[in-house]
Amino acid sequence: xxxxxxxLLLPFFLIVSFPFYLRRMIRRGGYARNFFQRFxxxxxxxxxxxxxGGWTWIRAVSVGEVLTGLRLAQELQKQxxxxxxxxxxxxxxxxxxxxxxxxxxxxxxxxxxDFYPLLRPIWDLVEPKRVVLIxxxxxxxxxxxxxxxxxxxxxxxxxxxxxxxxxxxRFRPMAKLLFWNRLTAxxxxxxxxxxxxxxxxxxxxQVSVTGSIKYDTEGATQEPNLRFVRWxxxxxxxxxxxxxxxxxxxxxxEELLITVFQLLRxxxxxxxxxxxxxxxxxxxxxxxxxxxxxIPYALRSRAEFARDTNALIVDxxxxxxxxxxxxxxVVIGKSFRGIGGxxxxxxxxxxxxxxxxxxxxxxxxxxxxxxxxxxxxxxTADAELAPAVRHLLMNPKSAAQLVxxxxxxxxxxxxxxxxxxxxxxxxxxxx
Numbered sequence: 001x002x003x004x005x006x007x008l009l010l011p012f013f014l015i016v017s018f019p020f021y022l023r024r025m026i027r028r029g030g031y032a033r034n035f036f037q038r039f040x041x042x043x044x045x046x047x048x049x050x051x052x053g054g055w056t057w058i059r060a061v062s063v064g065e066v067l068t069g070l071r072l073a074q075e076l077q078k079q080x081x082x083x084x085x086x087x088x089x090x091x092x093x094x095x096x097x098x099x100x101x102x103x104x105x106x107x108x109x110x111x112x113x114d115f116y117p118l119l120r121p122i123w124d125l126v127e128p129k130r131v132v133l134i135x136x137x138x139x140x141x142x143x144x145x146x147x148x149x150x151x152x153x154x155x156x157x158x159x160x161x162x163x164x165x166x167x168x169x170r171f172r173p174m175a176k177l178l179f180w181n182r183l184t185a186x187x188x189x190x191x192x193x194x195x196x197x198x199x200x201x202x203x204x205x206q207v208s209v210t211g212s213i214k215y216d217t218e219g220a221t222q223e224p225n226l227r228f229v230r231w232x233x234x235x236x237x238x239x240x241x242x243x244x245x246x247x248x249x250x251x252x253x254e255e256l257l258i259t260v261f262q263l264l265r266x267x268x269x270x271x272x273x274x275x276x277x278x279x280x281x282x283x284x285x286x287x288x289x290x291x292x293x294x295i296p297y298a299l300r301s302r303a304e305f306a307r308d309t310n311a312l313i314v315d316x317x318x319x320x321x322x323x324x325x326x327x328x329x330v331v332i333g334k335s336f337r338g339i340g341g342x343x344x345x346x347x348x349x350x351x352x353x354x355x356x357x358x359x360x361x362x363x364x365x366x367x368x369x370x371x372x373x374x375x376x377x378x379x380t381a382d383a384e385l386a387p388a389v390r391h392l393l394m395n396p397k398s399a400a401q402l403v404x405x406x407x408x409x410x411x412x413x414x415x416x417x418x419x420x421x422x423x424x425x426x427x428x429x430x431x
Contacts, residue, residue, distance in 0.1 A: 002178060006140050007116045014113070033092070037110040040122045049107055053127030055086040056424070058134065059111055059142075062091040063317070064343060065134040066098050068157055068213050072132065073106055075421040083425070086126065088112075093317045100318065114139040123149055132156050132424055136164075143182040152184040154424050157213045159189050160196045161361065168200050176201045187420045189215075190365060208423055211416030215345050215366060217407075218414035228322045235298070235305035237272055237312075237326075242393055245274040247320055248333035248342040254286050256336055258293050260386045261311070268393055273311040276320055278333055278342075283315040324350040329392050329399070332356040336382060341367070344376060348406040353392050353399040355379065366409075375406030 042050065056076060060069040066089050073085045085106035087098050098108035112122050123145050131146055131153045146153045168175045180202050188194040189212040197207050237243070244264070246257040254275050261273045273295070277286055283299070290297045290311055297311040298304070300319070314323060324330060330347040334340055336357035344363065347354050355377040360367040370376040377388050392399045
């Protein structure tokens with residue numbers, strides 16, 4: 001009955017919300033390409049490929065989840081070379097990243113709308129052998145179709161914050177019926193997460209602790225992109241020039257970084273500022289800020305750099321890790337103005353000292369461990385940011401120790417990807 005009501009109301013919700021999504025699609029761009037894949041319409045080439053069946057279908061919402069899904073997909077193929085990978089994503093940026101990173105070894109499509117009559121023919125076409133949902137990509141109709149077709153469903157890299165747990169608890173019987181009873185296994189990031197999942201009504205044998213795929217840096221190295229480094233050097237931004245980078249920034253955080261930058265220029269006249277907005281369509285807003293502070297700037301999307309350029313706006317997608325490689329100090333976005341924070345692992349893996357604000361709720365346990373071990377500088381107020389960055393710029397040994405401590409924390413998650421892949425590939429009888 002609940003599923004019937006959900007599918008009855010969903011079309012009305014889609015109609016009402018369409019103007020909002022249309023505006024967002026126009027702002028961000030890229031959504032028009034293969035838009036109708038969301039409704040089950042595929043080109044003849046893709047349809048022929050999908051019809052081969054037997055896929056391991058990995059669903060990932062956006063860029064961060066796609067990166068996690070790709071890492072798991074590669075490990076699945078390492079453990080089972082015959083494993084056929086289908087990755088679906090919701091956003092245009094996630095879709096583009098998936099295409100760029102797979103280059104033929106996996107099929108990438110847009111995730112279909114969660115409407116039962118629409119999903120059934122897509123399922124019949126794809127005939128997935130198993131489904132892997134990354135983080136929390138839970139949809140009632142998708143799970144119902146999987147159950148009807150007796151397809152095992154794994155929730156990988158599963159994270160459940162206390163806040164999300166309390167929300168699910170309010171609707172515990174409904175959530176159990178629509179979600180938990182239809183999951184084969186939950187692969188939790190840590191023991192506290194596992195306890196929360198079990199507390200929501202999942203059976204103990206349904207939940208395993210694998211560690212975080214996102215934080216699994218075993219065997220991972222990040223070599224500088226030499227072409228990218230040359231691009232910067234040709235514009236006068238070589239390795240001798242200290243660089244302050246704000247990654248995945250939310251509204252209000254660019255203003256904070258600009259203020260800090262101007263304060264520090266007295267001590268570091270060659271300091272260069274790199275601003276990476278979370279959504280590149282906010283570029284005009286950031287340009288206005290820099291102009292109002294009389295800071296000469298350039299855009300990543302344009303080739304020209306004036307000689308007096310002191311700041312760069314990264315108005316592109318998929319390059320944040322490359323920019324992390326070139327930074328001297330990294331400030332984590334969504335941690336001063338937003339709620340939840342952004343993933344600190346990438347800059348740590350790039351060997352950079354990391355500073356964040358008080359709002360790192362989405363990475364609460366990791367950040368608590370990093371703070372405890374001296375692997376990250378977490379601040380409680382805006383006024384602390386300039387002194388913290390100044391200290392790291394003036395004391396390279398302190399910065400190096402911060403990175404070393406952070407690396408030690410990440411070793412706790414080594415092997416998470418391999419453990420998750422092994423559980424996904426276990427024969428169905430064991431479930």
